Amino acid sequence: MKFRKKEAKTLRKIIFSRRDVRGNHFTDKTISQKKLFKILDAANHAPSVGYSQPWRFIIIKDNKRKEKIFDCFSKSYEKSKEKFKDRPTYNRLKLEGIKEAPLNIAVLYKKPKKEVLGQTFMKRSGEYSVVCAITNMWLMARSMNIGLGWVSILKPKKVKKVLNISKEYKLVGYLCLGYTDMFLENPELETLGWDKRKKLKKCIL
Template sequence: MVSFDDAFRRQLQELFVWRRDVRRFRTDPLPDGTIERLIEVACLSPSVGLSQPWRFVIVDDAARRRAVIEDFKTCNADALRSYSGERAAKYAALKLSGLEESPGHLAVFADKTDHIGSGLGRATMPETTEYSVVAAICSMWLAARAEGIGLGWVSILNPARIQEILEIPDAWKFIGYLCIGTPQAECDRPELEKAKWESRRGPGEFTIRR
């Protein structure tokens, strides 16, 4: 059995502390094979019924990228209109995607066809398929940070439009669109906390006993 010492555990804790949802990227291209290597790590993640429902789409085509960026702009404008006053001004000042700067674009989907994993573990909670894909993204996120690579999860998108742009099978559910590249700077605080949008709270606020 492999064992991990205290030094490793301290470094692992530091990795968690320094993981960021990156929005500001350098435009330098990633080394060849970087995204494929991160996908390999993601595929080591646990999945319900060993279904491995994650599906990764590396988006290299310039026209498709432009279409994704335009969809983000449309969705972001709609979101801005849902706020008012000071909150609207704060929202407008936020940088909520790195789509135009990041050299890597990766769309992630969950294959919800019934045959994968033979349905094990999903009879009462079918959403565990999507949870499995989220776990894979988190593994990729940490692996990227360990290499000094930034990852930003863009959620202000229309899932149906993304399916259309990328010509994805109907049985695949859109989970997230990831920007991948070298961050302009590193920080141990979330950008939304620095912008005073929200504050990170301690675990005591979210934990109860029964």
């Protein structure tokens, strides 16, 4: 299968328009089961080391569990303030959308019980495969005009306890998914002056 220049241009536009959506932009519009499965199916077609497909997903819809996860976030957020006390902007940032997003998704890595092709010396390549799955979700969601935000200010052990996740799984990502009132023209942290996008030539060693 070959793709045309028009299709490559569309993919580039989706990649460049991907945004990390926060709670102040989520709406309460429901995501249909069909659209949710399209996003998850995109994740399920991500590349994985040794074709292991080690990703697993937990869909969280109920407010009680969202509240418990938000409590975990709040405690971690308060502790993290000390690390950024020299940057007052940090206290004004909205860094999650746990309660506002209609859906939360815990993305897990299932630890292998036997040797995985290609993972012998790079043990974490299985987890990297799960990150590839998350990227696929992000891009598919964006192509459908659905917002996705990745909440990283969380202690995995606390989240696993709330969601009753067994030891055979490792939490890789906690995502907030929902329709948004807008997609920002530029990344929010760039707009707020937190940092600037690096020039490509600076990333090539």
